[in-house]
Amino acid sequence: MMPNIDPKMMKSMMDRMGIKSSEISANRVIIECNDRDIIIENPEVMRIDMKGAISFQISGNESEKDKSVKLDFNEDDIKLIMEKTGINDKEKIIEELNKTNGDVALAIINLTE
Numbered sequence: 001m002m003p004n005i006d007p008k009m010m011k012s013m014m015d016r017m018g019i020k021s022s023e024i025s026a027n028r029v030i031i032e033c034n035d036r037d038i039i040i041e042n043p044e045v046m047r048i049d050m051k052g053a054i055s056f057q058i059s060g061n062e063s064e065k066d067k068s069v070k071l072d073f074n075e076d077d078i079k080l081i082m083e084k085t086g087i088n089d090k091e092k093i094i095e096e097l098n099k100t101n102g103d104v105a106l107a108i109i110n111l112t113e
Helices: 007-016 075-085 090-099 104-112
Strands: 019-024 028-032 036-050 053-066
Touching (some): 007 019, 075 090, 090 104
Antiparallel strands (some): 019 036, 028 036, 036 053
16 A cells, blocks of 8 residues: 555545455465476455456465375385276376376376366
């Protein structure tokens, strides 16, 4: 907000300009990116509607979680998936296991579809 301006006066000015804002009660905000997740704990979230264009203002404690962490998989699981799907590309199977967080059954389903 602008310094030395009464909050009621600021709200009145925003209403006249067609800007409406409301606070959203949130416990956590997660922004999912391709390579990482940005996690905001204890957020203060404002929804701003400016003549139909909606935007959000978020502040809080930020942390990041890297998505590029590779999981180690059991060779027996990889062989089982190869047998059930007929796919011999080990890298493709490991990639699918990473997508499914190691869920062998779901990896088989996804690879056979």
